[in-house]
Each structure stands twice: as structure tokens, then as C-alpha cells.
Amino acid sequence: MRPLLPSLRRSATPEAAYANRMIIALTVTLASMLELLDTSIINVAIPHMMGTLGATLDEVAWVSTGYVVANVIVLPISGWLANYFGRRNYFAGSILLFIAASFFCGNATSLEALVFWRIVQGIGGGGLISTAQATLYEVFPPKEVGTSMAIFGLGIMVGPTLGPTVGGYITDTFSWPWIFYINLPLGLIALLFALMFVPDSKYGSKAEKVDYVGLLLLAAGIGCLQTMLERGEKLDWFDSREIIAYAVVSVTSLVLFVWQELRHEHPVVELHILKDTQLSVSLVFTFLLGASLYSTVFIFPVYLQTVLGYNAWETGLVILPGALASGLTMAVMGKHVSKTTIDLRIYVVIGAAIFGYAMWQHGQFTVWSGNDDFLWPMILRGVGLGMIFIPLNNLALGNLPPHQMANGSGLYNLTRQLGGSVGIAASATTLVKLQEINRGELLHHVDRFSALAHERLIHIKALLAQHGAAAVVIEKKALLLLNQQVAKQAMMLSFERLFLYFGVAMLAAVPLLLLMQRTHFSRKAGDDLAH
Known part of the structure; x- marks a missing residue:
């Protein structure tokens, strides 16, 4: 072991990062995809868990809720944690925690143990996405940033999309613990390559003091907000005292958190970066992007399985062309965006228009629709989202100095995640109301x-x-x-109306682009990262 550890440290240096940039991109994308896969992979296994653990549906729902809540709490502070522990150590430690928790989730013999380890797993997973994105912006030269975001974006899109399909296949073929055990070999590969190749940030600086009050307020605020969104539909929203309590604690904690961070010398989340109009407007847009992405991933399988009687595997096969189209589009955009001088906002407008048209086509589905009817609408949906993802990333983070990239990435990914949670909650509630x-x-x-x-x-x-x-x-x-x-x-009429709502919501965000500047990443912050 003595010769191995030094070699790992020598490989994971900023100087070696440029030569190993493609390996780094694949490594951080694999880790991020595993984290996102686990947000949706357990959904189809819930009935099996209920039978094995003797739990009710409401009780076993905490297996999903606990993971997502822990995830969103860690997301906004991942930049601070990466600086505090060192980015390489923090990223590798997050993977290790995720792997260990996955093992114990699979071995859980009680609901309490499973929920506990899912929370631990969410803590580990929460540090992966924003740290991965910040790493890619730093180790890739400006002309190749688009390529790195295409690789990363593919994992972001494919992870939540294929979760139910992979979970259904594993559960039917083996048993539900294997949806957690599948993380072990893939996670260990990501861990090994992270230790070998992921470098510490050249711009990170460790905080001299820890803002424990800010950490506590953030955990309470974001945690209660996410829990409210997860459980709101089941408890009939504000007719429930529990939901009211979550709302009061969330609002109070977040207001106090903002006040605490603006006055603290070493905040856990640097809120001053929101003075950048480009970032602030992008956060609103990515909130709607997250809502559209996760809501369609949530609603479309429900339509297929409840109205048309598809199983999880058949549902996955219908969704797959859209995921592949999204990945291919991002690969093309990644190559093109880094070289073009065209205003990035134009691509976002075109992507939003294509997505809106795809949702209009979704609105034409019926109880007699089949696979041939789904193919092109799903492909167009993937193309639209793929065209938005990379330009919006560059618009959001393009003005930030390198040392703020991790903080900006954390806020950006948190906003997309919360947008997805709000979108899913709103979709579930609206679906019930429309059906009535x-x-x-x-x-x-x-x-x-x-x-x-x-x-x-x-x-x-x-x-x-x-x-x-x-x-x-x-x-x-x-x-x-x-x-x-x-x-x-x-x-069916309710699903048709919902699909149209998704398209309108995305198109309604387009005027926000007027508040942004004509931006190309490689002309701004990217110049500071050039090797």
C-alpha cells in the first residue's frame, strides 16, 4: 500500500488535471449519476419494502423523503465544505459515505434503520453534483467547457429518467436490497478514480471560523421546506397542522439564515454572489427547468402505467429515446457552444420553443396512444431540454470569479432540485384537482x-x-x-392539461433572458481558468 498512496496524491494535482480532464469528467459524472439515480430508483420497490419491513405506505415514504431532504440540505453548503476539507478529500469522502450507506440500506432489517441510512446516503450524495460541476469548470480549458458540461449533463438527465426502469428490473429480477448494492461496484470505481485524478481547487480557502448558527438555520429551513413538498399532497397541504408547522419553521429559519449569512464574516453560503444579475435570473430559469424536467419524469410514467397499463420496463423503453436524444443534443451543444460567438440566449429560446412544442404533442395523447405516438414527442422533449441545459449553465456561472464557482454551482443545483420538488408536488396536487x-x-x-x-x-x-x-x-x-x-x-384529460401547463411554464420563462447579458463562458470567467 505504501507505493500506491503517494502515486494517488501525485496524480490528483492541479498540474495533472488538464491531462486527465476526460477521466475526471467521466468520474464526477458517474458519481453524480449514481446520486440522482437513487432519488427515483426506489419508487417501484416501495411495495416490496412495505411487505418485507411491515410498514405502511406513509411510513415507508420516509425512505424517499429522508434521502431528498438530506440531499438538499448539503447542496448549498457543498462549496464551503469543499473548501474546509479540501475538494479532493470532500468529494472522495462523499462517495465513500454514499457507498457505505448504500451497503447498510441493503442490509437494513427495520424501517428505522433503512430511513437512517438513507439520510446518511443523502448527506453523502448531496456533495457530489455541485462539487463535480465546479471541478469541471476548473480543470477544462475554456474551449472545452461545453464538452465537459455535455458529459456532466448526460448524467444529470439520464439519472432521474432511468431510475424507475432500473429499479423495476432489479427488483423483479433479484430483490429490493439490490437497488442499493448496485451502487457498490460503480461507487468504488468512482472513488478510486476520484482519489487518483480529482485535484484540490486552486482557488479554495478554508474558513477561519465555522458558522454553526447558519448551518443549523439552513438545515431547518431547507429540510422543512423539502419535507413539506414531499408530504403536502398526502396530508392535504395546509389543512394539516403538520404541513403548517413545516411552513412556519421553514420560512422563519430561511429568513434568519439570510440575515445571519449577510452579517457573518465567514458565511457557509456566500449570498453576496446573488448581486450578479446574470446568476440571479438564471436561478429563476433553472428553477422552472428543474420543475419541467422532474415533473415530466414523474407524470409521464404515471400516465403510461395507470392509463395504459405499462409496466416499469415498458415505461423505461418508451422514455429511453428521449434520454438518448437529450444526451446527443448536449454532446453537439458542448462542441458547438465553446466555439461559437452566437448569443447563448438564442439557444435557450430555441430549446424552450422545442420543449413547448413537445409538450403540446404530449397534450394530444389519448387512452389509445401507443409507442409510435410517443417516439417523436419524447425525442423532441429531450432535444429541447438538451439545448437549454449547457447554455443556461454557462449563462448562470459565466460571470463568477473562479473562487466563487463552487458556491454558485451549489446554489444553481439546489435551485434546480427545489424546482423539481415544487414541480412534482404541484403536479401531483393539480392532477388530483383536475381529475375531480x-x-x-x-x-x-x-x-x-x-x-x-x-x-x-x-x-x-x-x-x-x-x-x-x-x-x-x-x-x-x-x-x-x-x-x-x-x-x-x-x-386522461387531466394528463393532457398538465402536459400543456409544463410547456407554457417553460415558455413563460423566456422573457427572463432579456435581463441577462450576451454571455459566452470562454470569453469571461473561463479566461481565468485557462491553462
Whole structure:
């Protein structure tokens, strides 16, 4: 072991980073993809966990909630932690913590143990994404930053998209603990390469004092906000005292946190960087980007599985072309953006327009739609998001000096994550409300005086009789089936409306670009990072 450790340290230096930049990009992307994969991979395994651990649905939901809450608490302070411990040590330590927690999650024999280790896993995972992004901006020369963001963006897009599919396959083929064990070999590869190649930042400086009050206020504020978003729909939002309590603690803590950070000599989150209009406006846009990305990832599989009866594997195959299109688009954008002098905002506008059109196509889906109907709308969705991702990254972080890149990246990724949480919560609530409204409207046309309803009921009865149903139950079964058809149509109308909302939300953000400057990363902050 003696010869190995020195060689690892010699490889992980700023001087060697340029030569190893592609390995570094793949390493940090792999670690980030594992972290994002685990936000959604457990969803399809929840019924199995309930049976094994003897837990209710509400109880086992904390397995997901605990992970995400821990994740968002760590995200905004990851830049400070990287400076405090050293970026290489912090990144490798986060991977190690993530791996260890994954092992103990798979071995958990009680709900309490599983939730605890998921929280630990979330703490480890929270430090990976923003640290990875800051690392890439530093080790790549300006002309190749777009390429590095394309590699990184592919992991960001593919991770949450393929989570349910991978989780479903592993759970059906093996058992639910293996959705955690799969992290071990991949995580160990990422850990080894992180120790070998990821360098410490040339611009990091360790804080002389630790702002413990700020840390506590941030944890309380962000933690309660995320928990409120995760549990709001189940508890009927502000009709629940629990949700009200979360809201009060979150708002109070975050207000005090801002006051604390602005006055503290060594803040855990440098809020003064928000004076940069470019970053501030980009945060609003990326909030909506996160909402659109995660909401469509959440809602579309629900549509496929509840309305069309697809299983997890079939759902994944439908989603895959969109993920591949997104990755290919980012690869092209990564090469192009670094070389072009075209205003980056133009690409964002085009991407938003393509995404909006794709959502309009989603709004045309029906209860009879099939794989051929989904292919091009999913591809266009991927292309649109891929065109937005890299230019928006460069617009957001392009004006920041190198020593603020980690802080800016942390806030940027936190905002996207919170946008996703708000989007999912709003989507789930809106879906329920729309179903109630649409079902009520449809029932106005389904009564004993409706000729169309009467004709449909006769048709259903005839089909039941042909299949040998007993005469005494045909009437009851026919009414039940008619009610199910009404419910299905009401749900379909709700999905159509939601898809259109996603497109409108993204297009509504486009005017924000007028508040940004014409920016190209390699012409600004990137020049300070040139080798």
C-alpha cells in the first residue's frame, strides 16, 4: 500500500488535471449519476419494502423523503465544505459515505434503520453534483467547457429518467436490497478514480471560523421546506397542522439564515454572489427547468402505467429515446457552444420553443396512444431540454470569479432540485384537482337521460353477456365498467392539461433572458481558468 498512496496524491494535482480532464469528467459524472439515480430508483420497490419491513405506505415514504431532504440540505453548503476539507478529500469522502450507506440500506432489517441510512446516503450524495460541476469548470480549458458540461449533463438527465426502469428490473429480477448494492461496484470505481485524478481547487480557502448558527438555520429551513413538498399532497397541504408547522419553521429559519449569512464574516453560503444579475435570473430559469424536467419524469410514467397499463420496463423503453436524444443534443451543444460567438440566449429560446412544442404533442395523447405516438414527442422533449441545459449553465456561472464557482454551482443545483420538488408536488396536487373537475363535467353527460350513455351501457351489457356473465350481475358490472371508463377519461384529460401547463411554464420563462447579458463562458470567467 505504501507505493500506491503517494502515486494517488501525485496524480490528483492541479498540474495533472488538464491531462486527465476526460477521466475526471467521466468520474464526477458517474458519481453524480449514481446520486440522482437513487432519488427515483426506489419508487417501484416501495411495495416490496412495505411487505418485507411491515410498514405502511406513509411510513415507508420516509425512505424517499429522508434521502431528498438530506440531499438538499448539503447542496448549498457543498462549496464551503469543499473548501474546509479540501475538494479532493470532500468529494472522495462523499462517495465513500454514499457507498457505505448504500451497503447498510441493503442490509437494513427495520424501517428505522433503512430511513437512517438513507439520510446518511443523502448527506453523502448531496456533495457530489455541485462539487463535480465546479471541478469541471476548473480543470477544462475554456474551449472545452461545453464538452465537459455535455458529459456532466448526460448524467444529470439520464439519472432521474432511468431510475424507475432500473429499479423495476432489479427488483423483479433479484430483490429490493439490490437497488442499493448496485451502487457498490460503480461507487468504488468512482472513488478510486476520484482519489487518483480529482485535484484540490486552486482557488479554495478554508474558513477561519465555522458558522454553526447558519448551518443549523439552513438545515431547518431547507429540510422543512423539502419535507413539506414531499408530504403536502398526502396530508392535504395546509389543512394539516403538520404541513403548517413545516411552513412556519421553514420560512422563519430561511429568513434568519439570510440575515445571519449577510452579517457573518465567514458565511457557509456566500449570498453576496446573488448581486450578479446574470446568476440571479438564471436561478429563476433553472428553477422552472428543474420543475419541467422532474415533473415530466414523474407524470409521464404515471400516465403510461395507470392509463395504459405499462409496466416499469415498458415505461423505461418508451422514455429511453428521449434520454438518448437529450444526451446527443448536449454532446453537439458542448462542441458547438465553446466555439461559437452566437448569443447563448438564442439557444435557450430555441430549446424552450422545442420543449413547448413537445409538450403540446404530449397534450394530444389519448387512452389509445401507443409507442409510435410517443417516439417523436419524447425525442423532441429531450432535444429541447438538451439545448437549454449547457447554455443556461454557462449563462448562470459565466460571470463568477473562479473562487466563487463552487458556491454558485451549489446554489444553481439546489435551485434546480427545489424546482423539481415544487414541480412534482404541484403536479401531483393539480392532477388530483383536475381529475375531480373533469370527472364532474363528464358525469353531467352520463345519466339515465343521456342517449349516448344509454347506448354505451347496452353495448357493455352485450359484451358481458357474450363472455358468459350471469344475468343477475350484468347490470351491476356494466355500471361499474362505465364508471371506470369515465374515471379513465377524466384522468386522461387531466394528463393532457398538465402536459400543456409544463410547456407554457417553460415558455413563460423566456422573457427572463432579456435581463441577462450576451454571455459566452470562454470569453469571461473561463479566461481565468485557462491553462
